[in-house]
Amino acid sequence: MNRRVAIKTTAIGASAAFVPLAYSNEGNTPTKAPLNGNIRHSVCSWCYPDLSLDELCLLVKDIGLVGIDLIGPEGWPTLKKYGLISTMCNGAELSLTEGFNHTEYHPQLIENYTRQIELVSAAGYTNLICFSGNRNGMDDETGLQNCVAGLKQILPLAEEKGVVIQMELFNSKVDHPDYMCDNTAWGIELCKRLDSPNFKLLYDIYHMQIEEGDIIRTIRENHRYFGHYHTAGVPGRHEIEENQELFYPAIMKAIVETGYEGYVAQEFIPTREDPTESLRKAIALCDV
Numbered sequence: 001m002n003r004r005v006a007i008k009t010t011a012i013g014a015s016a017a018f019v020p021l022a023y024s025n026e027g028n029t030p031t032k033a034p035l036n037g038n039i040r041h042s043v044c045s046w047c048y049p050d051l052s053l054d055e056l057c058l059l060v061k062d063i064g065l066v067g068i069d070l071i072g073p074e075g076w077p078t079l080k081k082y083g084l085i086s087t088m089c090n091g092a093e094l095s096l097t098e099g100f101n102h103t104e105y106h107p108q109l110i111e112n113y114t115r116q117i118e119l120v121s122a123a124g125y126t127n128l129i130c131f132s133g134n135r136n137g138m139d140d141e142t143g144l145q146n147c148v149a150g151l152k153q154i155l156p157l158a159e160e161k162g163v164v165i166q167m168e169l170f171n172s173k174v175d176h177p178d179y180m181c182d183n184t185a186w187g188i189e190l191c192k193r194l195d196s197p198n199f200k201l202l203y204d205i206y207h208m209q210i211e212e213g214d215i216i217r218t219i220r221e222n223h224r225y226f227g228h229y230h231t232a233g234v235p236g237r238h239e240i241e242e243n244q245e246l247f248y249p250a251i252m253k254a255i256v257e258t259g260y261e262g263y264v265a266q267e268f269i270p271t272r273e274d275p276t277e278s279l280r281k282a283i284a285l286c287d288v
Contacts, residue, residue: 034064035287036287036288038256038287038288039252039255039256039286039287040087040261040262040263040264041063041064041065041066041264041265041266041283041286041287042065042066042068042069042087042088042264042266043056043060043065043068043069043265043266043267044068044069044070044230044265044266044267045068045069045070045071045075047266047267047268047269047275048270048275050275053068053071053075053078053079054078057078057079057081057082057084058082059276059279060082060084061082061084063280063283064283065084065283066084066085066263067079067084067085067086067087067263068084068086069086069087069088069230069263069265069267070088070089070090071086071089071090072086072089072090072091073089073091073116073119073123076123076125085124085125086123086125087127087228087263087265088127088128088129088166088202088228088263088265089116089120089125089127089129091116092112092113092115092116092117092130093109093112093129093130094108094112095131096131096133096170096176097131097133097178097179098133098134099130099131099132099133099134099147099180100130100131100132100133100146100147100150100167101132101133101135101138101143101146101147101180102133102136102138102146103149103150105133105150106146106149106150106153109150110153110154113128113130113154114154117154117157117158117161117163118161120161120163121161121162121163125163126162126163126164127164127166127227127228127262127263128158128163128164128165128166129166129167129168130151130165130166130167130168131167131168131179131181132147132180132181133179133180134176134178134179134180135178136178138180140180140186143180144186144189144190144193147167147190148193148194151194151199152194155194155196155198155199158196158199159196159197159198163198164199164200164227165198165200166199166200166201166228167181167187167190167201167202168181168201168207168230169181169182169183169184169187169201169202169203169208169211170182170204170207171206171207171208171210171211172211173210173211174210175207175210175237176207182207182211183208183212184201184203184212184218184222188222188225191225200225200226200227200228201225201226202226202227202228202229202230203218203219203226203228203229203230204229204232205229205230205232205246205251206232206233206234206237207230209245209246210234210235215246215251216250216251216254219251219254219255219258220254220257223258223260226260227262228263228265229260229262229263230265230266230267231248231264231265231266231267231268231282231286232266232267232268232269233246233268234246237267237269238269238270239268239270239271239272239278239281239282240266240268240285240286241281241282248282248285249285249286249288252264252285252286252287256288264286266283268282
């Protein structure tokens with residue numbers, strides 16, 4: 001059975017009965033059991049390019065996840081068909097490198113986000129992603145000032161509509177060279193200057209392990225600034241199991257202990273022949 005056939009078979013089989021599957025943290029035996037409910041689990045759509053959105057929805061529903069990350073308006077009708085939500089909406093950004101830190105992008109960004117905030121709110125969703133953009137020779141203080149100037153033009157609407165704008169933290173050592181929002185301290189300073197409950201950081205555990213480490217203490221001390229979490233294994237951005245350096249059950253327990261009520265989205269790139277197996281095991285590890 002090739003990879004595409006294996007994925008389709010798993011997804012189609014899931015359509016028969018939407019019963020959450022889980023794996024115990026101690027082994028690989030699947031059990032028909034509900035998830036614990038302490039974490040609202042999600043997954044990033046781009047990690048499963050061999051699955052159509054319908055197929056991914058079937059899989060997500062079968063495992064017991066609440067939704068899918070990084071889905072824009074074109075995919076929302078499909079999510080709703082399966083009783084799922086867009087846990088992190090996108091579609092307003094220009095690119096990962098062209099963001100709010102450069103004022104030349106502000107006119108288009110403000111137009112895009114004004115339109116998208118309305119759409120996100122009307123769909124009944126909450127989270128909308130944004131990016132700082134690359135430095136391109138700019139110092140961090142200027143970048144902060146520019147981000148504040150641009151984001152302040154959309155935050156009143158976000159507050160009115162109940163939409164949370166979330167800037168993702170990336171590492172600039174390996175994956176996103178020159179990205180400005182590449183450390184927690186810079187992101188938190190931006191949060192403080194904006195001083196809005198509708199602006200948060202998307203704390204990507206994979207990226208911040210590469211950039212600065214100290215994950216659990218950072219979460220415990222700064223969780224009020226974090227509105228969403230992403231996972232992946234370090235090194236390599238693959239499965240979050242024993243072959244990488246992070247111990248996700250402990251990280252998830254730390255997140256739960258902060259009283260977090262948002263979403264945790266798996267964003268690793270599967271390496272197994274059947275990547276659906278990797279997602280099931282990841283959810284089992286994180287379902288503390």
